Amino acid sequence: MNMKRLASVLLVLCSVSAFAKAPPAEAPDGEVWITVGSDALDYVNLALAAAGHAAPTVSGRSGDVTALRVRESQLNLISRMMHEKLNRCGGFMHHDTEAAALAALDPSAAAKGAQATAVTYSIDNAATVTALQAGVEELAIRGVITHLSEGYSTRYYTSATGVSAANWLRGYWASLVPASRANEVTVELFNHSWAQPSVILTIPGTTMAEEVVVLGGHLDSTSNGSIAPGADDDASGIATLTEVIRVLMRQNYRPERTVKFMGYAAEEVGLRGSSAIANHYATTNVDVVGVLQLDMTNFKGRPDVDVAMVTDRTNAAQNTFITDLLDTYQSDVQWTTTYCGYACSDHASWTSAGFAASMPFEAPLSASNRHIHTIHDTIDKSGGDARQAVKFAKLALAYVAELAKGGMVVDQTPPEVAITAPATGSTVSGVTAVTASASDASGVNRVEFLVDGALVATDTTAPYAFDWDTAALSNGSHTLTARAVDGAGLPATSSEVTVTVSNVSSTAGFDPVLKAPRCASPSNVCDSGTLLNGRAGIGPELNAPNTIRNSCRDGLSGVYLVDQSNERIVVSTTDGTHFAPGKLVRIDATVFAYNKLNDKLDLFYSADANNPVWQAITTLAVPTKGLHTLSVTYTLPEGGTAQAVRAVFRNRGSQTPCMEGNYNDHDDLIFTVSPSAMLR
Structure with a gap:
């Protein structure tokens, strides 16, 4: 994530990581617009001049933010300068048009253009929160961090491996959705003008479906052409979101408001993925009532702080709601506040588009992970586990349960199961195929096959079947039954099928x-x-x-x-x-x-x-x-x-x-x- 600003501890990091970031092999060179903190303007001019480029055109300025017109091929140079001179990892937002850049200078205009219901924050869904938080597993979070950081040399937004990582995430999120909800819970790619897509999973609401709660993190890492594992930045945030999805699906959670989980592309080069989505939602009048950003969740920078709430370019009322959630449901978690700086992560895209956004961070900025944006951003720098991220997964679950409301739908209906072959009354010999049908609203976990009441085989995927070696039994009458267990753990047993085993004697x-x-x-x-x-x-x-x-x-x-x-x-x-x-x-x-x-x-x-x-x-x-x-x-x-x-x-x-x-x-x-x- 490109969020480290004003923290002197990042001076060495930003200098090294900036030059370690290799540009794309064939950088596009069209005109683009960026918004930067106005205090960075002189440094931008000096960096471009040193490289033989003319000074960028100033399109507008408002308060502490300036809009510039630059060439896309210059973005990497500007990014390196932000690291080297201002200790900022990023520090700008990318815009496709001048109008979009100028609109970003006027947050009040963006707020008028976005449709967002003003919610009344309440904490009254304790049973749901407690049940969901109990389902969080550190090992599951660790596994996703490991896969994303070790399975791809880089997740840079123009790289083939960056695209592969996005496609994997889409498939993995889809695999967490039970078959019974596959037509309800969707996982889609949000395509952009560059190679890497964003990923969006949607759980539709039951009674307030038109109101939307968003939880996001960025799936890209910093560089193209060099190793960029990005374990903390931001495989940790994506893994935390993934664990939230896994728990919600496993416990059959049904929100009242629609909940969307987003893995953003191209955050490291100007918040491009989140900006595209946030602006699209604003222009199409999607009623986003709250946004939670998880960018870096697994590095405990200070022993006395677990969560640092970012206070700038976030929504104060929602920030208070989130700290109240911590005090209510995670009283052992110590939190503080921190300042992030301009365009530090994807929550800024939603704030700029006029929506209420918050970002709980893993540490105060002065104590943040010094290894991000380098080849050393690996999980071992967080102790080799995901214990810190567990806290953020539990916080995100509380956020979902108390903002989207709703709860778990307990399945009390057992599955339907029947033996479909062989037919009752038939004669069998040798190896005989036994098949069964099974269905349930919560999905079928497994089907067990029993011969004369004894378990002989288990199948977890349809079509449910096994090959029965009848020669292992004596000739004569035998019974077959199938027992199905659904996603809620409820069992059901089929009617008996009686067959006659008739094999040639196998005794010498x-x-x-x-x-x-x-x-x-x-x-x-x-x-x-x-x-x-x-x-x-x-x-x-x-x-x-x-x-x-x-x-x-x-x-x-x-x-x-x-x-x-x-x-x-x-x-x-x-x-x-x-x-x-x-x-x-x-x-x-x-x-x-x-x-x-x-x-x-x-x-x-x-x-x-x-x-x-x-x-x-x-x-x-x-x-x-x-x-x-x-x-x-x-x-x-x-x-x-x-x-x-x-x-x-x-x-x-x-x-x-x-x-x-x-x-x-x-x-x-x-x-x-x-x-x-x-x-x-």
Whole structure:
């Protein structure tokens, strides 16, 4: 923001930042008009003369303000002079026409041209203020400051990154509006004659919609061609406004007066964005009853001051209203007053247009952030957090609630939700798509899907759906329900949909030819069941050794469930479809371990169970003694329609498909793989 004036502490800052500010690569050179403090006129003349330019034409003067005609390409030079000679970061207002510049010399004329209802300030909406202020989150403010200051090298009004920042802000503000209010709360770009647009979010009023309350801050930063993070100036103000919007939307706030939030473009080069909007509102008779400007909110310049109310070119009655809000709702916040100087921030645009405007600032001007307008204006200069800005977010919420009035509309109607597929009474198998519809006036927060009363999936965005792997359940009747939770936290559960699950059995049987457990039918799961329990002569293992054609023997020593054994192998596709080449499958092998240091599980696969050639998948360790299920995935290869996996659970030794040992166990599982053409 271009507001630092009369503060000697800014002398070094302004000198450095002025020369750090690079002009646009192709500066336009049309005639423009500016208004400056009259005490700066001699310095303007000297600066232009030193650069070989003629003195500017004086168009008019009134009191302490002078209107000048200059070339647009000279604005950067004038800005640098304001920094170097007068310790002012900015110090002028840009005007497109001479008439506009002359009108700015006569505030009384502007006031006559603007339509603004004289409001009676009252503080009587405490329940709403208290509830809104309780919703402020420091982390949310910090996140926006970080994004704007670190995500764009500069937000200068003619730069591509400055345009990107404005577009991002529009999208982010829109994302805070719940779907149920998307047709009511609007977020729009206000385009200008330069590249960067301003951003405006509007919450329409309920009973006094024609009266408008404005809260604004500028989204640009100082320079084009160099790094200008602008964390405090003014990512902090934009982030504070964003948090106010987030809280209002989350708590379903409905104002009586219309509330508009504005992210202004091109503040750093003469308050251009805010001037364009304020003047447009004045000429089109928009009834703006109050304006709050947030320009720099996150640097605590003095330990004994939290908020400094700017007294010049602001509205005294509204300033008193704001300090009364602080005394009423934030009694722990210490405030004082400060003087800002001519054209120090966007509130001056609204004051010049004839509207009541105020600016609470983060510190007295003499203690303001010395890093603004430099590459060092980063969030770490404010302690790396947004605790100071939290105070301004709470103040802005109190301002909205007490000037726009209104309150939160509590949603007491639960959402409507229904399962739309599959149909009740249908038969399902394999992976089945389950879909649901859900709606609510406050928006739907999420839809939960339940099978037989157990939660199996959650979807937060429409269309609400999940893929149900029916093979994980037993064949027979099962119920589906959907539970929706709306934006107010109210739940509702759909009617039950009853379906019949009918899948080919996924439990293996013993193949008397291959001498191992086998799933003969195409499926997405093959489970050895209880066929592998135990080892050789210990435990209940049937058909030992359960390796293809008895190709590998098991050790005979030990006691069941004391010493090592394979207990179960399950192979399944990760996407729920049938086994086929190229599918990612998961092996879940259950073992009983005796010694976590020496026991290892080796897993192998063969692309052809009839003529097995074993390929290693992995070796897995056990975490402790006892029963464990160890898992790994691999991709099914091209090969025969009967493929197999082998589990070798060994005590000591190294990875090999067959290892003699007193405590070693070898087991195979054969399953049917569909050809690629049959992949479904």
